[in-house]
Amino acid sequence: MSTQRWHGHATKRAAALVGCTALVLSLTAATAEARPGHHHPRDTARQTLPAGDGWASQGPGTTGGSAADAEHVYTVSTWAEFRAALAADGTAPRIIKVKGTVDAVSEGCEAFAAPGYDFDAYLEKYSPENWGMDTDLSAEPDDSPEGLRRVSAARQDRTIKANVPSNTTIIGVGRGAALKGASLQIKGVDNVIVRNLTFESPVDCFPQWDPTDGDRGNWNSEYDSAVVYGSTHVWLDHNTFTDGEHPDSAAPTYFGMLYQQHDGQLDIVKGADYVTASWNVFTEHDKTILIGNSDSESTAAVDRGHLRATFHHNLFKNLVERAPRVRFGQVDVYNNHFVASDDYAYSFGVGKESALVAEHNAFTLPAGVSPAKVLKRWNDSPLSAAHNRVNGRTVDLIAAHNAENPDAVLRSGAGWTPSLRTKVLPARAVPFVVDHGAGAGRLR
Secondary structure: OOHHHHHHHHHHHHHHHHHHHHHHHHHHHHHHHOOOOOOOOOOHHHOOOOOOOOHHHOOOOOOOOOOOOHHHEEEEOOHHHHHHHHHOOOOOOEEEEEOOEEEOOOOOHHHHOOOOOOHHHHHHHHOHHHHOOOOOOOOOOOOOHHHHHHHHHHHHHHHHEEEOOOOEEEEEOOOOOEEEOOEEEEEOOEEEEEEOOEEEOOOOOOOEEEOOOOOOOEEEOOOOOEEEEOOEEEEEEOOEEEOOOOOHHHOOEEOOEEOOOOOOOEEEEOOOEEEEEEOOEEEEEEEOEEEOOOOOHHHHHHHOOOOOEEEEOOEEEEEEEOOOEEOOOEEEEEOOEEEOOOOOOOOEEEOOOOEEEEEOOEEEOOOOOOHHHOEEEOOOOOEEOOOEEEOOEEEOHHHHHHHHOOOOOOOEOOOOOOOOOOOOOOHHHHHHHHHHHOOOOOOO
């Protein structure tokens, strides 16, 4: 090769390397810029939600327990300590630092079982062959297998639920902080921050069989990892939600149906309002996030005008559905990365009177999975879905859905424009930024 040609190749290669380096640096800078407030040198336990960062910044914003005095800062490493810190008297701001894995079910499901409860007896009595498919189990007496199941379930319920008071920050210490088998109840309160925790989904030890649920009956379970119920100003940031050691793929089937022992990872219900979920990982789950839990008019009276939530820079990976499923609320979903597996059903559930804005998101779908599956119409509610990319290409998600579902078309235009956002990245930058920044252990 001549000297001139060699220099030409070298120049082109150097230019390519410079271009790649510039891209990485720009995306790294974008990560930092998209995470306002996370670089403060002070104690992360006292950080507050930055101004303009999603619906939880509305009005007075979300400060959690940032103003806690020394008496109201707790470090916990057991479930008993965690619940005691939550239950401590007073409404003064508090900070609860979680160290290591806090297991709410350390003694196993057997510890909750009522005397005389026997799962094999339950299966025998309520099998379709013996019980049929026309009558549910609600009228079963207390000494029946179903009655004993109810008592056992009530014992678990009392043990694994933890009520979070107003003006509280719960934060994991370091990279290994986790709540295992717990159900965090953010119920009827205001001003709560939850950060840097891995939530391993609670396992319902005593699911109920309902032969009248659908055409084939179904197993129904309880317990969300976290539920925001009638609460306001809640910020969930840099957490990881996972099924952990108990994935649905390992669950058995009874009566021809999956023995479902999980409910949701995060539910926002019963008039909850002003919620921001940022930089979380939601993974290995079926029914992931529910916003608004019913179409009924009694529920609608509570939910209309509420359920305002923002989801940004979250990684949704290997989920089946509900990321999120929305009723009533004005929900802003931007700059998230959705990575689907082969059992993918949908991401966005468009429900009754919902006003979903889903923009600047990136989707990584398996070969053969159509972009039409991203949206699922449950009701005729308009939505906005612009500037999204699927497998590296810009896709009009509404048009893709309508082309394959001509009898259930979706309308464009949610009727509102989000204004409470951090810096919005182009969708092409989202996979790199989110995959390298989201989840527990990555808070800074």
